Amino acid sequence: MAILEVHNLKKIYVTRFGGNQVEALKNVSFSVEEGEYVAIMGESGSGKTTLLNILAALDKPTSGEVLLNGENITGIKEKEISAFRRNNLGFVFQDFNLLDTFSLKDNIFLPLVLSGKSYEEMERRLSPIAGKLGIRDILAKYPYEVSGGQKQRAAVARALITNPRLVLADEPTGALDSRATEGLLRVFGEINRDGQTILMVTHSVRAASHAKRVLFIKDGEVFHQIYRASMTEDEMYQKIADTLTVLATGGERDE
Amino acid sequence: MSRARAGQERRAAGREGRPTKVDTKMFYAKLGFENIKKNSQTYIPYLLTCMGTVMMYYIIQSLAGNESLSAIQGGETIKTMLGLGTWIIGIFAVIFLFYTNSFLIKRRKKEFGLYNILGMEKRHLGMVVLWESLYAYLASMLAGLASGVLFSELVFLLAERVLRLKTHLQFEIIPGAMGKACVLFGVIFLVNLLNTLRQIHLSNPSELLRGGNVGEKEPKTRWLLALLGAATLGAGYYMAAVIEDPVEAMAFFFVAVVLVIIGTYCLFTAGSIVILKLMRRSKRFYYKANHFISVSGMMYRMKQNAAGLASICVLSTGVLIIISTTICMYLGTEASIRVRYPRNIYVEVQDREEGTTEKIKAMVEEVLAPYGAKEVDPLEYRYIYWMGRQKENRFSAFGDGSNGDSCVVQFLTLEDYNRLAGREETLEKDQVLLYTEKGKTEGTTLWLGENSYRIKERLADFPLPEEGLGSMVKSYYLVIPEKDTVKELGAGLGYWSGEEEPTDFWTYWYSFDLELTDEQQIEIWEQLSGKFSASALGEYGSVRGAAEARSSFYALNGGLLFLGIFLGFLFLMGTVLIIYYKQISEGYDDRERYQIMRKVGMSRREVKSSIRSQVLTVFYMPLLAAGCHIVFAFNMIRRILYMMGLFDTGFFALCTAGTLLIFAAFYCLVYGRTAKAYYKIIS
Ligand SMILES: Nc1ncnc2c1ncn2[C@@H]1O[C@H](COP(=O)(O)OP(=O)(O)O)[C@@H](O)[C@H]1O
Numbered sequence: 016m017a018i019l020e021v022h023n024l025k026k027i028y029v030t031r032f033g034g035n036q037v038e039a040l041k042n043v044s045f046s047v048e049e050g051e052y053v054a055i056m057g058e059s060g061s062g063k064t065t066l067l068n069i070l071a072a073l074d075k076p077t078s079g080e081v082l083l084n085g086e087n088i089t090g091i092k093e094k095e096i097s098a099f100r101r102n103n104l105g106f107v108f109q110d111f112n113l114l115d116t117f118s119l120k121d122n123i124f125l126p127l128v129l130s131g132k133s134y135e136e137m138e139r140r141l142s143p144i145a146g147k148l149g150i151r152d153i154l155a156k157y158p159y160e161v162s163g164g165q166k167q168r169a170a171v172a173r174a175l176i177t178n179p180r181l182v183l184a185d186e187p188t189g190a191l192d193s194r195a196t197e198g199l200l201r202v203f204g205e206i207n208r209d210g211q212t213i214l215m216v217t218h219s220v221r222a223a224s225h226a227k228r229v230l231f232i233k234d235g236e237v238f239h240q241i242y243r244a245s246m247t248e249d250e251m252y253q254k255i256a257d258t259l260t261v262l263a264t265g266g267e268r269d270e
Numbered sequence: 271m272s273r274a275r276a277g278q279e280r281r282a283a284g285r286e287g288r289p290t291k292v293d294t295k296m297f298y299a300k301l302g303f304e305n306i307k308k309n310s311q312t313y314i315p316y317l318l319t320c321m322g323t324v325m326m327y328y329i330i331q332s333l334a335g336n337e338s339l340s341a342i343q344g345g346e347t348i349k350t351m352l353g354l355g356t357w358i359i360g361i362f363a364v365i366f367l368f369y370t371n372s373f374l375i376k377r378r379k380k381e382f383g384l385y386n387i388l389g390m391e392k393r394h395l396g397m398v399v400l401w402e403s404l405y406a407y408l409a410s411m412l413a414g415l416a417s418g419v420l421f422s423e424l425v426f427l428l429a430e431r432v433l434r435l436k437t438h439l440q441f442e443i444i445p446g447a448m449g450k451a452c453v454l455f456g457v458i459f460l461v462n463l464l465n466t467l468r469q470i471h472l473s474n475p476s477e478l479l480r481g482g483n484v485g486e487k488e489p490k491t492r493w494l495l496a497l498l499g500a501a502t503l504g505a506g507y508y509m510a511a512v513i514e515d516p517v518e519a520m521a522f523f524f525v526a527v528v529l530v531i532i533g534t535y536c537l538f539t540a541g542s543i544v545i546l547k548l549m550r551r552s553k554r555f556y557y558k559a560n561h562f563i564s565v566s567g568m569m570y571r572m573k574q575n576a577a578g579l580a581s582i583c584v585l586s587t588g589v590l591i592i593i594s595t596t597i598c599m600y601l602g603t604e605a606s607i608r609v610r611y612p613r614n615i616y617v618e619v620q621d622r623e624e625g626t627t628e629k630i631k632a633m634v635e636e637v638l639a640p641y642g643a644k645e646v647d648p649l650e651y652r653y654i655y656w657m658g659r660q661k662e663n664r665f666s667a668f669g670d671g672s673n674g675d676s677c678v679v680q681f682l683t684l685e686d687y688n689r690l691a692g693r694e695e696t697l698e699k700d701q702v703l704l705y706t707e708k709g710k711t712e713g714t715t716l717w718l719g720e721n722s723y724r725i726k727e728r729l730a731d732f733p734l735p736e737e738g739l740g741s742m743v744k745s746y747y748l749v750i751p752e753k754d755t756v757k758e759l760g761a762g763l764g765y766w767s768g769e770e771e772p773t774d775f776w777t778y779w780y781s782f783d784l785e786l787t788d789e790q791q792i793e794i795w796e797q798l799s800g801k802f803s804a805s806a807l808g809e810y811g812s813v814r815g816a817a818e819a820r821s822s823f824y825a826l827n828g829g830l831l832f833l834g835i836f837l838g839f840l841f842l843m844g845t846v847l848i849i850y851y852k853q854i855s856e857g858y859d860d861r862e863r864y865q866i867m868r869k870v871g872m873s874r875r876e877v878k879s880s881i882r883s884q885v886l887t888v889f890y891m892p893l894l895a896a897g898c899h900i901v902f903a904f905n906m907i908r909r910i911l912y913m914m915g916l917f918d919t920g921f922f923a924l925c926t927a928g929t930l931l932i933f934a935a936f937y938c939l940v941y942g943r944t945a946k947a948y949y950k951i952i953s
């Protein structure tokens with residue numbers, strides 16, 4: 016069944032001083048099945064972050080609806096929204112968003128602490144995740160003491176520790192060097208094989224080629240999508256690159 | 271490239287383009303001015319503080335230099351005190367403005383970095399900063415001196431009232447005071463400018479860009495410092511709480527102050543971290559939603575702010591102590607006068623010949639007659655004042671080879687005692703009544719030289735007014751059976767007072783109140799004093815009047831109050847500014863964390879309430895600590911006030927509580943106002 020359904024999403028930003036309106040999303044519809052690994056691609060400014068913020072209930076759409084497990088998240092009350100977010104969604108951000116006041120371990124525990132879990136429970140959940148992500152030895156360190164790749168893996172651990180239905184990642188490799196990028200993408204692949212549903216926004220072809228499906232956004236609309244099916248990573252890479260070329264050159268059908 | 275960035279660089283390029291053309295100097299001058307405008311959120315409070323400090327410095331200088339003040343009685347005392355005040359304000363201004371300027375630089379590092387990256391050399395940056403300093407200096411001098419001149423008239427009026435001056439203080443503009451202010455603040459601004467230039471010079475652009483938040487390292491646990499803090503604070507508190515002797519209290523006051531200041535700084539910086547780390551060590555406690563966020567948040571905040579908060583605490587304590595003490599002293603002036611002058615007029619004379627009493631009473635009658643006045647509440651007795659040594663229960667003369675502590679014994683006859691106390695006590699030839707003002711004797715016998723006396727009773731109180739001055743030495747009152755008892759004592763105790771001539775004369779004390787105005791009382795005192803000096807008695811005593819001394823009492827206490835208010839105001843200004851800056855810097859630091867917490871799954875409300883509780887803790891901690899300091903200082907200051915003849919502890923408590931309350935209200939007000947700036951930044 017579809018874990019996430021997005022219908023006719025539209026988002027118009029009105030700048031603070033009135034007047035100027037920016038249409039970040041025009042009409043976006045798609046759905047994600049349980050266990051899928053979907054990448055969303057598009058140029059900078061095409062509305063990817065906007066889309067993700069709406070999926071994360073951090074922002075409200077101008078119109079349209081988002082169904083998570085059949086429940087419309089745009090209708091959830093402000094009071095319950097944080098708990099909903101903690102229980103159902105995991106986030107990975109481009110700039111990590113780790114709190115510098117906490118050690119990596121405490122950063123990972125943060126959502127669980129907020130949900131009122133016991134310390135023993137938190138430890139029990141952390142152990143396998145830390146092992147899988149290879150951060151067991153640096154848990155006691157602080158964000159400023161570790162590399163970008165390690166920070167991002169800690170952020171992934173934080174996203175996974177709540178056993179979310181869906182992991183949302185916004186340009187997770189954007190601030191990483193190529194080696195760290197490879198590492199992170201491998202991790203994403205592994206957790207997806209374990210059954211984790213992932214929705215990743217990126218403009219990196221390399222990152223997108225790891226996904227099972229790639230959606231292309233342009234000018235606030237889903238423009239095209241590619242299924243990986245039985246393709247290898249390299250074939251996928253090539254296909255995505257071709258699509259992007261088409262998008263950039265002949266893809267101006269809307270103008 | 272985003273549109274905003276492009277715009278920024280275009281503008282920057284425009285700036286860069288201009289200096290190569292014609293008016294390079296004008297360019298820096300203009301940029302300096304724009305910078306002040308752009309940073310007005312931090313710059314304006316700084317300028318206001320500079321202005322306020324200049325104003326206060328000028329006012330106190332002009333008051334100290336006022337010619338008409340010299341002419342007034344007690345004017346020299348006031349001038350000396352104001353002179354001291356100018357020094358204190360000067361020193362305070364240096365420290366304080368340096369501190370604020372460092373804060374400004376820290377906030378602006380990012381901006382400097384940006385200019386640097388956009389191609390402005392450090393040299394040019396220096397020029398811009400130079401212009402900024404120049405503007406700031408001119409603005410604060412002009413505004414400060416102008417408002418100084420304006421307000422000095424007001425302050426003069428206040429001074430006249432507080433000091434109870436009878437003459438009007440001449441309003442004058444004192445160029446000397448202006449000159450001094452210009453020089454002092456010129457030096458301060460120069461030092462600040464050099465500090466800024468040094469900061470710019472030392473840094474590289476990328477570092478400058480990162481600015482304030484380089485390596486938010488977790489604070490180290492400094493056990494030793496925390497223990498030192500606890501020890502010094504404990505020692506200071508203990509000293510202040512247990513001290514009983516006013517002279518010791520006076521001597522150790524500054525020791526206690528230094529100990530408490532050290533303790534405050536250590537505990538705020540190291541102690542707070544130690545406590546927070548201990549909290550974190552307990553997993554059960556720490557991993558609870560509200561504790562989790564606050565403990566780590568507080569750790570970070572304390573690392574950033576501990577020194578500033580300790581400064582607020584010390585300044586607040588200073589304000590509170592200065593104001594409450596000087597107010598208490600000022601309002602208690604009449605009480606101090608009363609201790610020094612138990613009656614409005616007193617005559618003290620050696621009772622060398624028969625009829626001294628009658629002669630004096632006759633003189634008083636004669637002087638009072640034209641005024642139709644009568645002696646009110648007269649107090650009359652004879653006493654002998656003896657100084658020597660005491661060892662346990664043995665009293666002996668100085669210089670007879672014995673050792674022991676210095677002591678004072680005042681002898682009164684049983685007759686006088688019974689009359690004053692309204693009792694009908696009787697004493698046998700070898701019996702005495704003992705009243706101990708300070709000191710200790712044990713058992714039932716006293717040795718006075720070679721004679722021993724039995725103590726018939728240790729008196730719980732004595733019917734004479736308290737002496738007030740916390741005496742250094744032990745002091746006793748001894749009631750002896752009759753006048754002639756001293757004759758036999760004289761041999762054993764040596765010469766009275768250690769003089770060449772045996773002066774076993776009794777001193778006659780006659781004093782009374784008058785229901786007349788101060789002016790009339792002074793006239794009476796002058797006449798009586800004249801008659802007395804002219805008579806045969808004149809050589810052996812004196813006449814003193816409270817009314818005549820009143821103006822010098824008010825000059826002293828009023829001068830202190832005046833200084834107290836001034837310093838209090840200055841410290842308050844400092845406190846407000848530090849609080850304001852803390853709020854702003856906290857706001858910028860918190861904004862980012864606030865957003866992250868929202869993304870990780872805290873609701874807006876949770877984040878708000880968590881941040882709110884932390885901010886409240888941070889800002890009310892200094893006030894609480896200051897209150898605590900005051901409570902412990904109370905005993906010590908109370909004892910010191912004894913020396914000024916202020917025995918009314920309840921009254922001092924009232925002054926302290928009142929000051930504390932008003933200060934707390936003011937503090938909350940400032941907090942409320944500045945908190946608005948904070949919330950505007952984070953949301
Ligand atoms: N808070 C906002 N207010 C106004 N406009 C915004 C806001 N956030 C994004 N935008 C605009 O919406 C468009 C899409 O932005 P974004 O979703 O961040 O794109 P992407 O993440 O794909 O780079 C951009 O034109 C951007 O300028």
Ligand SMILES: [Mg+2]
Pocket residue numbers: 063064065186
């Ligand atoms: Mg984006």
